[in-house]
Amino acid sequence: MSGLDDAFAACKAARRAAFIPFLMAGDPSPAATLDLIGALVAGGADVLELGVPFSDPIADGPVNQRAAARALASGTTLAAVLDLVARTRLRHEVPVVLFTYFNPVLAMGVAEFATRASESGVDGVLCLDLPPEEAASGFAGALGDAGLDPVFLLAPTSTAARMKAVGKLARGFVYYVSRTGVTGARETLAPELARELAAVRRRVRHPLAVGFGISTPEQVARVGALADGVVVGSALVRLVEEHGAGAAGPLAAEVRRLSAPLRRGRKRR
């Protein structure tokens, strides 16, 4: 059982979905992120997603683009992110999933990255631009050898065959993109979400986390009733944009507010 397996199993036992906040590592600085992570944990994070900043984030909307730019401006490299995770580990047990684009990983070297990430206490890695076809030859294996979970995306455009391919290669959980598009808050959730998740469940046994665009307690409640995990990103990143290193208070409050509907329990399937 990996750290991610444990976290999802614990939430399942409590008959609720996991709350998974996202922050960009190094925004506004690596030291500040360490404090902000403490706020996420205090507010009620079951799993943490940490973004690795990249110069050309093609899957991200404006909020996360700006966060990546701030993190890069503060000198945040992939090595610095791993260092940050290692320091997080000294304080918190919450499982950490890295969200990254592939090129920084490739620049470090896939095997080297896997070893160092594992030593730092990373639990899982999702490469946004590395689909299972490209991950199968090397990346997924290297992560597995290092005891890390390769996490993959599924999307509303994914075919049944693709769901099966992801189900085969993924460990920990599968991340379902709630609608086609980039990261960022949306006014509404896709009405087809329930049907789409049911289609994924027929082909994938892993816990399903849903993200991209979730920003209100109502959305959390709705998604939480359907999925095993709810990811909230841009809504939190926006608080960091607004409050900078002083975002800890507002972040903890917002995580508490957003995750409250899950804590009331009451599930499901």
Next chain:
Amino acid sequence: MAERGKQGYFGDFGGTFVPETLMAPLAELARAYDKLSRRRAFRRELDDLLAHYAGRPTPLYHARRLSDRLGGARIFLKREDLLHTGAHKLNNALGQALLAREMGKERIIAETGAGQHGVATATAAALFGQRCTVYMGEEDMRRQRPNVDRMRLLGAEVAGVDGGSRTLKDAINEALRDWVTNVRDTHYVLGSVLGPEPYPRMVRDFHEVIGREAALQLAKQAGRRAPDLAIACVGGGSNALGLFTAFLGRPEVRLIGVEAGGRGAGLGDHAARFRGGRIGVLHGTRTWLLQDGDGQIAPTHSVSAGLDYPAVGPEHAHLRDIGRVEYTVATDAEAVAAFHTLAETEGILPALESAHAVAEACRRAPALSASRVILVNLSGRGDKDLESVRAWDLAAAESER
């Protein structure tokens, strides 16, 4: 060159490095392209448009005064600058717009650097009655102003991109974000032999007519079916593969790709991927990239917006690996000098992109005998660049004082 091994790979380069949302649509695009490109009616409609709308075949021109001035090999120019809209880009834009129509996509989007691909796509969209949005970095909008006006007159929306370096790379980022959001009704007309499978091979196929025509024309005009040297500039590399593909199977033809040497050899001062880059992944493909030690994409510079991009098409990376194509650079200064030389000797204003290929021909020709033939792809016309050249000349005159 045949793809070997894994789907969408040229040797070790290429592939499909995109977010999951785009995977199934890309597979659908590949299937549609494979089916339609084999269908005779599709080929016929495209060939008909290329002949009667776009103006193919483009002339092959023996540049006698330029050749005499240099005093060596005979230089022939493949006149893609005379294609409708002023550059080779229309070959691909027409092909993909036709494909989009057949796939039932009502909206097309494109990125553009120099503006030539944007103009070509806006033109094809007008012709087929498709809605069209073109993403363009704000720095490029400034330096290629005439093309912005042309796109708007053609009915396209030009969306300025102010992220990153505000050039071609950032325009591609934004086009990909649009596509990932609107993929169900939108086709992305990628403008070079870049990006995920099937774009590199599809864009190459639409341009391969350039070299095929040139071979036939050389037979008539130079008494031989192949040149000694074929030279093209390499941004993403579409005009170069358009010229080279017909000659890949003839080892006696030396193929030379010219990258942008910019203003110096430091990272950030050029776009010479094969000189200053390393292998990486950007915009869906594994290839040579300009990047820093941490895998962040490096800024680039070129006087020519169309070459100002940190990655090179994956098939070029492969052709270099196997030693089939040589890659070299021309600096900003050499390109502008070649621009003037061609204008003065032949009455042709080349695009600054194409001027990089002309510069390489100027360098090589004097060492070769008059029995040798150099074939240069004149990928586009220079009207869009008058402001850039004027500014360059002014700055050069100032620094001499």
